[in-house]
Amino acid sequence: MLLDVKDLEVTYGRTRAVRGVSLSVAEGEIVTVLGSNGAGKTSLLRALQGARKPQGGKITFDGRDMTNASPATRLAAGMALVPEGRQIFVSMTVHENLLMGAYLRGEGGLDRDLDAIYERFPNLATRRDMKASVLSGGEQQMLAVGRALISRPRLMMLDEPSLGLSPLFVAKLFALIREINDGGLSILLVEQNTHMALDVAQRGVVLELGREMLSGSAAELAADPSLAEAYLGAA
Amino acid sequence: MLLLQQIVNGLMLGSVYVTVAVAFTLTIGILNFLNFTIPTLFMLAGMVGWGLAYFGLPFGLSGPLPWPLALAIGIAAAILCSLVVERFTFRYLQTKYGDSTEHAIPLVSSLGFLLILENLVRIAYGGDAQRFPGPSGDLTAEFGGLFFRVPQLVSFFIVLALIVGLAWIMRATRIGRGLRAIAENPDAAAILGVETGRVVPMVFLLTGLLCGLAGALFAVNYGEVSPQMGEDIGSKAIAGMVVGGLGSLWGAVAGGIVVGLVEILTVHFFGADAVQVAVWGALLLTLLARPQGLFGHNAIGKGKL
Numbered sequence: 384m385l386l387d388v389k390d391l392e393v394t395y396g397r398t399r400a401v402r403g404v405s406l407s408v409a410e411g412e413i414v415t416v417l418g419s420n421g422a423g424k425t426s427l428l429r430a431l432q433g434a435r436k437p438q439g440g441k442i443t444f445d446g447r448d449m450t451n452a453s454p455a456t457r458l459a460a461g462m463a464l465v466p467e468g469r470q471i472f473v474s475m476t477v478h479e480n481l482l483m484g485a486y487l488r489g490e491g492g493l494d495r496d497l498d499a500i501y502e503r504f505p506n507l508a509t510r511r512d513m514k515a516s517v518l519s520g521g522e523q524q525m526l527a528v529g530r531a532l533i534s535r536p537r538l539m540m541l542d543e544p545s546l547g548l549s550p551l552f553v554a555k556l557f558a559l560i561r562e563i564n565d566g567g568l569s570i571l572l573v574e575q576n577t578h579m580a581l582d583v584a585q586r587g588v589v590l591e592l593g594r595e596m597l598s599g600s601a602a603e604l605a606a607d608p609s610l611a612e613a614y615l616g617a618a
Numbered sequence: 619m620l621l622l623q624q625i626v627n628g629l630m631l632g633s634v635y636v637t638v639a640v641a642f643t644l645t646i647g648i649l650n651f652l653n654f655t656i657p658t659l660f661m662l663a664g665m666v667g668w669g670l671a672y673f674g675l676p677f678g679l680s681g682p683l684p685w686p687l688a689l690a691i692g693i694a695a696a697i698l699c700s701l702v703v704e705r706f707t708f709r710y711l712q713t714k715y716g717d718s719t720e721h722a723i724p725l726v727s728s729l730g731f732l733l734i735l736e737n738l739v740r741i742a743y744g745g746d747a748q749r750f751p752g753p754s755g756d757l758t759a760e761f762g763g764l765f766f767r768v769p770q771l772v773s774f775f776i777v778l779a780l781i782v783g784l785a786w787i788m789r790a791t792r793i794g795r796g797l798r799a800i801a802e803n804p805d806a807a808a809i810l811g812v813e814t815g816r817v818v819p820m821v822f823l824l825t826g827l828l829c830g831l832a833g834a835l836f837a838v839n840y841g842e843v844s845p846q847m848g849e850d851i852g853s854k855a856i857a858g859m860v861v862g863g864l865g866s867l868w869g870a871v872a873g874g875i876v877v878g879l880v881e882i883l884t885v886h887f888f889g890a891d892a893v894q895v896a897v898w899g900a901l902l903l904t905l906l907a908r909p910q911g912l913f914g915h916n917a918i919g920k921g922k923l
C-alpha cells in the first residue's frame with residue numbers, strides 16, 4: 384500500500400473530530416472519503432498532511448512512518464494536498480502560485496513541468512501574469528490542482544474540490560481527476576458529491592461524526608441502501 | 619534656492635527614516651507584528667560602533683578601531699541581536715502558545731527588549747550623547763548651486779540600493795515568495811512545504827541589517843550617537859510607515875521621505891519645537907483622508923507585501 388492509515392484520532396480540545404479511522408490507498412488507486420459536514424473529513428486530511436498532530440494512530444506512506452513528520456517532509460516524500468476552499472494566494476500571480484507548488488523541489492525540469500501545466504490548463508496560460516484573484520472559482524480550483532501537481536506528488540489528496548463549482552466545471556474536474564490518475568498518480572478524494580466520487584473511485588470510506596460508518600468498493604457503496612438513504616437521496 | 623536646499627536636506631534625513639520604516643513595515647506586513655526592538659537595533663549599531671571606535675574591543679582586546687570597521691561590527695551586532703529576539707521571544711512564544719502573532723505578547727516582549735538593551739547600553743557607556751568620529755575634511759559637493767555632503771549622498775544611494783534589492787528579493791526569489799506566502803496565508807504556505815521556523819528568521823535578519831545600516835549611516839552623517847537615539851527615529855519611522863500604508867514597502871519609502879521633508883521644512887519655517895506637532899499632525903491628516911495610508915490596501919496589517 385502507498386498510504387496506510389491505522390486507527391487515526393484527531394481531537395480539538397474536547398471535540399473528537401476523527402475517531403479511530405483506518406484506510407489505505409494503493410499505488411494508482413482512487414479512494415474516496417464521503418460524509419456530511421462535520422463528519423471529520425477535513426480533520427483527517429489535516430492529520431495526513433501534517434498540519435494537525437494526531438492524538439493516536441499511525442500514518443505510513445510508502446513504507447515510511449509519517450505519523451509525526453512535518454508537512455514539508457511529507458510533501459517531499461510525495462504527499463500533496465489540494466486544500467478545502469482552494470487556498471490559492473490571491474496576492475500573487477498565477478505563475479507565482481505555481482512556483483509556490485515548486486517551493487520544495489529544485490529547478491530541475493521545472494520549466495518543462497510548468498509548460499505541461501499551462502498546456503493542460505490554457506485558461507491559466509493566458510492569465511499567467513495576472514493576480515490569481517481575477518480567476519473564476521473553477522479556474523482557481525484548476526490552479527490549486529496545478530500547484531499540487533507541480534510538486535510531483537505520488538499521492539494527491541483533494542478536499543471537496545467540487546464545492547461551489549458550476550456543473551460544467553464539476554464535470555471538467557472529475558475528468559481531470561481521472562486523467563491525472565491515468566498518468567499513474569494515486570488519489571485520496573474527499574467529497575460530498577457522492578455520485579461523482581463513487582463514479583471515479585475504486586473504493587470508498589463513509590465517515591459519520593468522526594467514525595467509519597461504511598467502507599468497501601465503490602460499487603458496493605453505491606448499492607448500499609443506507610448510503611442511498613442518507614446521501615444519495617432522491618438524486 | 620534656500621528652500622530647494624532644505625528639500626535636499628529633507629530627502630537625506632528622510633532616507634534614514636525610510637530605512638527604519640521599511641524594517642517596521644516588513645515585520646508588520648509578513649508577521650503582523652509591530653517590532654519595538656527596531657529603534658534599539660538602530661541605536662545599537664551606532665553605540666557599539668562608537669564604543670569600538672572610541673575604546674576598542676571590550677576587555678582590552680584591542681585599541682580603538684577605525685570607524686568604518688567599528689560601524690561594520692555595530693551592524694553585525696544589530697543583526698545578531700535581531701536574531702536573538704526572533705529566537706527567544708517571537709519563535710519561543712509562537713511554538714509554546716500557538717499563533718501568538720495574533721496577540722500582544724510579542725509586541726510587549728519586544729518592548730521589554732527595547733528597554734533592557736537601551737539601559738544596558740546606558741550602563742556600559744553612560745547616558746550622554748557622544749560625538750561620532752566620521753570622515754574628516756571638507757566633503758561637500760555642489761551641483762547647480764545645491765550643496766550635498768558626500769557621505770550623505772553616498773548614504774542615500776546605499777539606502778536606495780538596499781531597498782531596491784529588498785523589493786527584488788520579495789518579488790523574484792524563492793525565499794521572497796515563501797515570505798509573501800506566509801504573509802497571506804500561513805496554512806496554505808505550510809501545505810506547500812514553507813517552514814515558518816526557517817523562513818521567519820530571514821525577516822529578522824533583514825530587520826537587523828536595515829536598522830543597523832540606518833544607525834551606522836546616521837552616526838556618520840549627523841556625527842552624534844546616544845543610547846536614546848533610537849526613540850526619536852523610531853517614532854518618526856512609525857509615522858512614516860503609517861502615512862505610507864502599513865505593510866507596504868514602497869509606502870514606507872514614500873512615508874519616510876514625507877516625514878523627513880515635513881521635519882526639515884517645519885524647522886525652516888516654524889523652528890524645531892514644531893516638528894513633532896507637524897509630523898504627527900500630517901499623519902493624522904493623512905489618516906483622516908486615507909485611513910489605509912498613501913500606498914496601503916484596504917485590509918490592515920498582514921498579507922500585503
Ligand SMILES: Nc1ncnc2c1ncn2[C@@H]1O[C@H](COP(=O)(O)OP(=O)(O)O)[C@@H](O)[C@H]1O
Pocket residue numbers: 395398399400418419420421422423424425426427
Ligand atoms: N479548528 C477547529 N477547532 C475546533 N473544532 C474543529 C476545528 N476544525 C474542525 N472542528 C470540528 O471537528 C469536527 C469535524 O470537522 P471537519 O473535519 O471540518 O469536518 P468535515 O470536513 O467533514 O466537514 C466538527 O465538529 C468541527 O466543528
Ligand SMILES: [Mg+2]
Pocket residue numbers: 424425426467542543
Ligand atoms: Mg471539510
